[in-house]
Amino acid sequence: MIPNPATSFQSDDPSVAVPATRRVEQILFTTDRRDTRPVIMSFDDSSGSRAILTTSDTPDALDTAAVAAILAGEALPEAGRRPPEEPHYEHHLTLLLMPEIDPDATQIPSSALQWAATNGRPGRENLVLIAIHGATIAWAPGRAVLMAHPSRIESVRLALLDFCFYEAELRSIEDAVSLGWPNLKRDAPLAFEFDDRSVGRRSELSTRFQRVVALRCRASQIMPHLNRPAIHPPTLASQIGERFRERSRLESRGDFVSDQLEIQERVYEQCGQRASDYMIARKENLLCWMVVVLLGAELVLLLVGLLASTGV
Amino acid sequence: MAMRTWKVAIIGGGPGGLMTAYLLEKLAASPIDLTLYEASHRLGGKIKTMSFGSTPAPYEAGAAEFYDYSSIDDDPLRLLVKELGLSIHPMSGSAVVMDEGLLSNLDDVRECLGDAAARALVAFDRSAQDAMSPRDFYAIGESYREVLPQGLGCFGELLEAIDEPHAVRYINRLIHSDLATEPQNTSVSYGLQNYLMNHPAYMRLYAIEGGNEQLTLALAARITARILLQHRVTCVSRDGAGRLRVEATHTDSTGSDSFDSVIVALPIEHLAALHFSDPVLAQAMQRHLDHHNHPAHYLRITILFDHPFWRPMLPGSFFMLDRFDGCCLYDESSRNPGSPHAVLGWLIGGSSALQFGQLPDDELVRLALNSLPSQLALGRGHVIEARVHRWLHAVSALPGGCTPLPIDRRHQPDLLHHPNLFVVGDYLFDSTLNGVLDSAEHVSGWLSDLINAGPGVLL
Numbered sequence: 205m206i207p208n209p210a211t212s213f214q215s216d217d218p219s220v221a222v223p224a225t226r227r228v229e230q231i232l233f234t235t236d237r238r239d240t241r242p243v244i245m246s247f248d249d250s251s252g253s254r255a256i257l258t259t260s261d262t263p264d265a266l267d268t269a270a271v272a273a274i275l276a277g278e279a280l281p282e283a284g285r286r287p288p289e290e291p292h293y294e295h296h297l298t299l300l301l302m303p304e305i306d307p308d309a310t311q312i313p314s315s316a317l318q319w320a321a322t323n324g325r326p327g328r329e330n331l332v333l334i335a336i337h338g339a340t341i342a343w344a345p346g347r348a349v350l351m352a353h354p355s356r357i358e359s360v361r362l363a364l365l366d367f368c369f370y371e372a373e374l375r376s377i378e379d380a381v382s383l384g385w386p387n388l389k390r391d392a393p394l395a396f397e398f399d400d401r402s403v404g405r406r407s408e409l410s411t412r413f414q415r416v417v418a419l420r421c422r423a424s425q426i427m428p429h430l431n432r433p434a435i436h437p438p439t440l441a442s443q444i445g446e447r448f449r450e451r452s453r454l455e456s457r458g459d460f461v462s463d464q465l466e467i468q469e470r471v472y473e474q475c476g477q478r479a480s481d482y483m484i485a486r487k488e489n490l491l492c493w494m495v496v497v498l499l500g501a502e503l504v505l506l507l508v509g510l511l512a513s514t515g516v
Numbered sequence: 517m518a519m520r521t522w523k524v525a526i527i528g529g530g531p532g533g534l535m536t537a538y539l540l541e542k543l544a545a546s547p548i549d550l551t552l553y554e555a556s557h558r559l560g561g562k563i564k565t566m567s568f569g570s571t572p573a574p575y576e577a578g579a580a581e582f583y584d585y586s587s588i589d590d591d592p593l594r595l596l597v598k599e600l601g602l603s604i605h606p607m608s609g610s611a612v613v614m615d616e617g618l619l620s621n622l623d624d625v626r627e628c629l630g631d632a633a634a635r636a637l638v639a640f641d642r643s644a645q646d647a648m649s650p651r652d653f654y655a656i657g658e659s660y661r662e663v664l665p666q667g668l669g670c671f672g673e674l675l676e677a678i679d680e681p682h683a684v685r686y687i688n689r690l691i692h693s694d695l696a697t698e699p700q701n702t703s704v705s706y707g708l709q710n711y712l713m714n715h716p717a718y719m720r721l722y723a724i725e726g727g728n729e730q731l732t733l734a735l736a737a738r739i740t741a742r743i744l745l746q747h748r749v750t751c752v753s754r755d756g757a758g759r760l761r762v763e764a765t766h767t768d769s770t771g772s773d774s775f776d777s778v779i780v781a782l783p784i785e786h787l788a789a790l791h792f793s794d795p796v797l798a799q800a801m802q803r804h805l806d807h808h809n810h811p812a813h814y815l816r817i818t819i820l821f822d823h824p825f826w827r828p829m830l831p832g833s834f835f836m837l838d839r840f841d842g843c844c845l846y847d848e849s850s851r852n853p854g855s856p857h858a859v860l861g862w863l864i865g866g867s868s869a870l871q872f873g874q875l876p877d878d879e880l881v882r883l884a885l886n887s888l889p890s891q892l893a894l895g896r897g898h899v900i901e902a903r904v905h906r907w908l909h910a911v912s913a914l915p916g917g918c919t920p921l922p923i924d925r926r927h928q929p930d931l932l933h934h935p936n937l938f939v940v941g942d943y944l945f946d947s948t949l950n951g952v953l954d955s956a957e958h959v960s961g962w963l964s965d966l967i968n969a970g971p972g973v974l975l
Contacts, residue, residue: 336831337611337620356623434716437641438610439622 226302228270230258233295233369245362247369250425255365274300274319295346295372301361302351310340312349320347334447337440343368343448345375356440363441367448370429374457377423380415381464387412388468395474398482406479413472420465423458430458522548522967525762525775526741527749527790529554530561531949532781532940534735535596535956541739543964550741551773553764555748559736561783562910563949565727568820568901573857574727575818575848577905580834580863581607582728583713583950584720588654592957593950597724600734605851607721607833610714612690614838616889618829619686629682636680640687645715648708653718656709656946671707672700685838687711692842696812696865696947697913706915709946721833723851752778752937753793760936777963781940781956784809785909797937800930807921808943812913815869816905817862817884824849824858825895839887840868862887870908877904912943915951927959938963 231244235253244255300316312333320342321331331344339352339360348368352360391409394402430449435442449455524540526533529552537552558564564578582604585591597604611620617628626634648656678684688699691710699707712718724730736743744764751763759774780787788805792798826847834846840862848859862884864872872880881902888895916926926944930937938959945951 337618337624355627359623436645436715436717437622437625437637440620440624443610443621 226271226300228259228274229299229301231297231299231365231368232256232258233297233372245365247366247429249370249373249429251422253369255369271300275313275315295369295376297365297368297372298347299361299364300347300349301357302349303354303357304351305353310335310338310351312340312342312351316349317342320344320349332448332451334444334451336443336447339440339444341444341448345372359439359441360444363445364448367445367452370426371448371452371454373422373426374430374454374461377419377426377465378457378461380419381461381468384412384416384468388471391475392471394478395471396478398475398478402479403482406483409472409475409479413469413476416465416468416472420462420469423462423465427458427462430454520546522546522777522970523759523775524548524550524963525760525773525778526550526552526781527752527762527778528561528781528783528786528940529556529559529736529743529745530781530783530952531563531732531735532561532942532952532956533779534559534732534739535953536779536781536940536960537739537741538735539956539960540964541741543960543968545964545968546970548967550739551775552739552741552743553747553749553762554743554745555786557746559743559745560729560732562907563728563732564905565729566903568859568903570901571820571857573820573849573855573859574852575859575861575903576723576728576846576851577816577818577903578907579728579949580844580846580861581721581723583948584722585654585950587717587720588650591950593953596953597731600731600738602730602734603725604722605725605853607723607851609832609834609836611830611832611835612686612838613830613835613889614686614689616891618889618891625686629686632680633682633686636678636683637686640678640683641715644708644711648705648712650718653709653712656705669704670700671702671704672698674704674707675699689838689842690714690836692868693814693836693844693863693865695913696814696869696911697810698866701810701812701913703914703918706913706946723833725852727851749790751791751793752780752797754797754934760934775936777936777938777966779938779940779959779963783910784912784941784943785811787939787941794934796933797930800934804929804939807917808912808941810912810914810917811909812911812947813866813869813873814907814910815862815864815873815880816907817864817880817902818848818905819860819862819881819884819902820900821858821860821895821898822900823898825898826860826892829891837862837887837889840864840872840883841866843868843887869906873906873908877902880904911947915943915945915947923958924962927955927962 232239233247233253233255235251237252239254239256242257244257247253247255300319302312302316304310317331317333321344331342333342334340339350339356341351341360341364342349343364348364350357350361350364391405391412394405394409432445432449434446438446522544526537533552533554537550540548541550560578562578564576565574566577567574582593582597584594586594611618613619614628617624619625619628622634622638625637675684675687678687691707691714694710694713695702695707744766747764747766749762749764750770753761753763755761755774757774759776760778761772761774762778763770763772780790782790784805787801788809790801792801824847826845830845830847832847833850834844837843837845843865844863846861846863848861849855849857872883875883881899881904884902885896885899920926925931927938927940928935929939940952940955940959942948942952942955945954
């Protein structure tokens with residue numbers, strides 16, 4: 205069942221509520237259940253993923269320095285800002301939170317926009333800027349700036365995290381599918397003809413088939429969340445979630461990646477079928493030869509016996 | 517041996533008449549001689565895209581938008597728009613301005629109207645969705661049958677059952693301009709339909725790029741019918757051969773012609789002015805009128821400004837305002853992305869439209885400007901030009917009548933004696949453009965079956 209954002213956008217742990225001052229948060233989306241750091245939210249998507257706050261949950265001097273650096277257009281201070289190398293991590297998000305009481309102050313400073321925009325690969329990722337009903341959010345993969353009234357910022361942050369997680373999941377599937385095309389081009393002929401020289405590639409093909417199936421499983425798990433219906437009456441959080449899903453084309457991207465995975469799956473399924481048919485045929489061939497040899501041997505023995513009985 | 521040509525008259529050059537002509541020509545397998553009478557100098561009826569005099573800024577003076585049901589099932593109007601090669605522009609808006617506060621979502625409702633109002637609104641929304649599923653909503657639009665149990669009373673009674681006055685006022689303001697009547701004057705079904713149309717799972721809104729009138733222009737361009745503009749049909753009678761004779765006045769002269777079939781595609785207010793000389797037919801038409809005549813009203817005030825001062829506060833295609841008992845403000849210039857113009861259109865409905873419609877245009881423009889919330893008061897000094905369009909008695913407050921009749925009976929008031937006279941109208945379905953297409957499809961399908969099955973060759 206898809207959770208209703210109007211009711212489900214509440215922090216798992218009250219201690220990780222948004223503080224009243226500006227701060228930078230490092231958030232890790234992970235499936236590692238051993239991580240004991242504060243959980244901001246859990247995702248109901250069968251993978252058991254959670255959003256974990258990897259920075260301290262209270263603002264400190266380091267936060268002040270990080271905010272000042274971003275707003276001054278400088279690089280983020282390194283110490284303590286980067287999460288440690290995680291063997292289980294999946295996606296990271298650095299979030300600049302700017303609680304704002306003045307309803308007219310809805311413009312995110314250009315230095316913060318610049319900071320958010322410069323995270324992605326050049327020429328590929330675009331900054332999405334949404335200003336809606338008093339909340340302004342700038343997002344690019346891996347970085348986001350959120351400005352909203354303190355009373356609304358918590359629910360908007362959770363809606364943003366929800367979007368960021370599923371977008372990152374989809375992007376990782378898209379990247380994995382893209383990497384699969386060169387292999388597919390090489391492997392596609394084996395879906396038609398499999399011969400003795402190809403036998404050594406069986407385990408390689410099997411690994412790729414399993415990889416494609418795993419990607420397809422993950423895509424089908426997140427698809428209901430990409431196609432989440434609009435809720436009514438809307439909340440600010442649900443409106444922001446919808447706008448982000450719409451602007452980043454999650455639904456159609458999900459459809460495209462499913463189509464691509466279907467093609468890859470079909471090719472590797474055919475390769476598996478050909479390989480299996482070939483191996484069975486080879487075994488049958490071997491068996492036939494063994495039968496021929498045995499029959500030959502039997503014939504020879506019969507001839508020998510016959511000759512011996514006739515006293516030749 | 518000569519082919520027999522079926523001679524058909526369509527009275528009314530609005531969307532209903534044009535759609536019927538288009539579909540009839542498409543469906544009929546034998547040649548038809550089609551004549552379309554239109555009393556005014558233009559085709560299109562309630563679909564009317566206009567421009568200001570001082571600058572070519574377009575705006576909708578009539579039907580503001582189209583309803584898209586395609587997320588539930590086939591949407592014939594959406595398919596027709598596609599078939600005609602017209603591009604569409606989605607429309608959206610959820611903001612309601614109440615007591616100077618901007619309510620864009622449930623958080624705003626909770627903050628401005630209180631927790632109790634937000635809870636009451638959510639409870640009403642749930643019960644509305646429970647009472648009418650998207651499939652029921654679609655079925656109502658498709659056949660205009662009552663999907664809810666009879667005896668529920670009027671929509672006003674349903675709202676009175678909500679014990680939170682702020683929530684009632686919010687719902688009233690939200691739907692008033694679409695309803696075009698007061699809740700006590702309409703059915704529970706129609707009221708719920710107008711409430712649920714704000715829910716994206718039930719339907720979406722769109723406009724046609726270049727103006728909604730592109731639809732009727734495209735239909736008019738594709739039909740081969742003889743179009744008689746400024747020909748007001750005054751009387752329909754039966755001639756000696758059992759055919760229907762249509763009398764029309766043009767300038768000062770009166771002419772008449774006989775037809776195998778006549779389709780009356782007029783709004784209910786104009787239908788009342790048509791004379792039927794046969795007493796049996798006149799009685800049948802009077803019964804038809806009595807059943808369907810539940811007038812609702814619209815008033816449109818459209819103002820051209822020198823810049824779109826409202827956009828930072830109110831993005832989207834439209835928003836609701838609590839003035840005039842609840843009216844809808846369309847950002848007309850948002851229909852054409854990249855448009856340099858700034859046009860706001862007030863759509864006032866129901867008894868307010870009737871009451872304010874009596875005032876002179878200048879006074880209406882002044883009232884409209886004064887209705888802007890204080891945050892937008894700045895815009896009052898930036899007016900370039902204003903236009904007023906009155907659509908009084910133009911739609912039905914109770915489409916289908918108190919108890920909707922079977923579909924065939926709705927379209928053929930006197931089946932026994934005048935089986936060759938049909939009526940088409942939005943008031944027979946759901947008072948929408950989708951409804952008028954359903955009506956046109958029904959009649960054109962029926963008549964084309966008769967034409968295709970009849971003696972196609974005259975010896």
